Amino acid sequence: MLDATLKGQLQAYLTKLVHPIELVASLDDSDASRELQSLLAEIAELSNLITLVEKRDDDERKPSFSINRKGGDMSLRFAAIPLGHEFTSLVLALLQAGGHPPKVDQEVIDQIKALDADFHFEVFMSLSCHNCPDVVQALNLMAVLNPRVSAVTIDGALFQKEVEERQIMAVPMIFLNGQHFGQGRMTIEEILPKLDTKVAEREAEKVSARAPFDVLVVGGGPAGTAAAIYAARKGIRTGLVAERFGGQVMDTLGIENFISVKETEGPKLVAALEEHVKAYDIDVMNLQRVEKLVPAAESGDGYIHLTLASGAKLKSRSVILSTGARWREINVPGEREYRNHGVAYCPHCDGPLFKGKNVAVIGGGNSGVEAAIDLAGVVGHVTLIEFDKQLRADAVLQRKLHSLPNVKVITHAQTKDIVGDGKKVNGLNYIDRASGDLNHVDLEGVFIQIGLVPNTEWLKGSSMALTKYGEIDIDARCETSIAGVFAAGDVTTVPYKQIIIAMGEGSKAAISAFDYLIRHSAPEAAAAA
Missing domain, CATH: 3.50.50.60 (FAD/NAD(P)-binding domain)
Structure with a gap:
């Protein structure tokens, strides 16, 4: 799975391990499990301080794997095949579990170690999300440094059923002890004050x-x-x-x-x-x-x-x-009600959660057209809605957009409202500005890209x-x-x-x-x- 260059780089990093670590893989007979097993086997071969153990009869999510220092008491797990943006998160977790010192201030380390309660974190992410690694790496470090903190990183695209059951439509989405804790990019310096108010006071x-x-x-x-x-x-x-x-x-x-x-x-x-x-x-x-x-x-x-x-x-x-x-809001009924429940603003982060589904992009400028192009490679169908009579994006972007078979462009259209079933988005209504007719589009996600507000x-x-x-x-x-x-x-x-x-x-x-x-x-x- 890893090419020769990446293997060489990873092997060089793994020389920094101080303590032996154990990777415990929870697998089944799926293609994803075979892919994860292959990745972990390659990693284990790169250092004699890494041992791979495989389990098939446990109650953990499959595929997933834990990282622990031998003889240690860590609870750090990836329910994911951490490549893409999360490969760095994997490398850091390996190094930190193996005793390599983290690059954070000693004050932050002391604050993590001083946490005196049980904190079980679950973070849902997507491998294409560039905001997710900050959250994943922060929670993993906390799990490494404090045995009362556990962290599970879950790839929403890999565990689609769980995503739908828990109504997760934006990443990163964080749960603490089963309850919603926050969403969006968060650093460790942002998380700690939420757990210990004295941190913010100091x-x-x-x-x-x-x-x-x-x-x-x-x-x-x-x-x-x-x-x-x-x-x-x-x-x-x-x-x-x-x-x-x-x-x-x-x-x-x-x-x-x-x-x-x-x-x-x-x-x-x-x-x-x-x-x-x-x-x-x-x-x-x-x-x-x-x-x-x-x-x-x-x-x-x-x-x-x-x-x-x-x-x-x-x-x-x-x-x-x-x-x-x-990001500027369109200020129509349903936008705020369904934010993070079908209404999104970052196609790179949240796009994978809508794999194979129908979505809309509102906005025909560069941001809107770029979003539609990116989403077209992931979702089932994209409907781009523009208020003006024509798109305002650069010509090169428009040519790319019109070449895609699963994209429909609707211009001279005013979004009237975003509708749903009370839990998540299931449609959008717009007015044809030329005829005045009201039209409806069935969809499961709306990405808003209409510019900025100061x-x-x-x-x-x-x-x-x-x-x-x-x-x-x-x-x-x-x-x-x-x-x-x-x-x-x-x-x-x-x-x-x-x-x-x-x-x-x-x-x-x-x-x-x-x-x-x-x-x-x-x-x-x-x-x-």
Whole structure:
């Protein structure tokens, strides 16, 4: 199953094993079990510290396998054939179970070991989901470090019956002790506070203890990281606070228009951005959501004040807002009611859950057409619905779309509502804008791809000037209506929401902020004068 190159790489990794480990495979006579047995046998052959045991009469999901240190007390299982995006999760689980130290802060390790309750996690994923590995790897590490934590990773495409019984229509989907725990990408730093509230309290205290910054960037996407790097290069005290480092790019799979890089993926680009940020003296405060901004003119001490959702407070001489945007909703009946129950926004993550089924894509721009093309290779049939009289996607994408036999395109159509049986989606109604006729499409999934909405709700009601669309109004220098506050990227009025444009705008905002700082004295210096 593994080619020679991959085998060589894996064998090199497995030399880092410290303790012998055991793979216990639960198998039946299915093709999937034979495929899993073949994979595990190949892995076992690569190291004399790995033993493979096969079972057929146990009560575990089949096919599946557990990983345990010999003589250890771990409960870590893959009900999957972990290739694709999850191959890295498999390698890390092997290494960590074998005693190789994880690349996480000691503080996080101590927090995991201190958990004093029984936590049984199940995470449903798909092998094409680029958000799932973060969750899988976090839960696996917890299972390795704490015997009271168990983790089972389940491939939704492999266990379709269970997916249908448990009404799982989005991944990653996490259950804790049989109850829904969360869905979507989550890191270990996000999971731990949900299990131990003292973790969040301690982090808030640490954040509040920070000294005032010269430049504080809000947002960790392309605009925010570019701004932070450009500011740090000026030698000024720079901080970056982000709800999720990488932002919307983490949910973007194929990137083919980032100049000088022919092709990459969102998570890979985010990893590169993170490495670049780490090369500079930038104080990164990840997993922190800003809820309030007080201008320097109103704060009483000459600094701009930011209050976080955790209760922490930060001060800075200047601020760059780069909070980005998120998927826009169509705001029709049924959309929110059936979210994660047939209504989805990420075709790469959730597409495999609809294998062989009929789905719709709403939106005829690049995102919508790309989603329809991707889904056509997985699902039974795709109906693409576009409000305008014609598709707006690039010509090369339209040609590819029209070449696919299992895709139907409906233009000049207004989605009226998404309908279901109370548990999951079973159809969609739309109005033919030319005739006014109401039409119905039977389907089991709806993927919404109609653009982005800026993340500025927290600024509404403040003195910040926003457009009717919620974008931050900026000038050519990225200046906002508040002195010392700049903005960049998709959250602003800058046209064309593209990664490369956001980076340029972030860089420009940092230079503008530096120019502002050299023209305005620090509050302490101004008070002394």
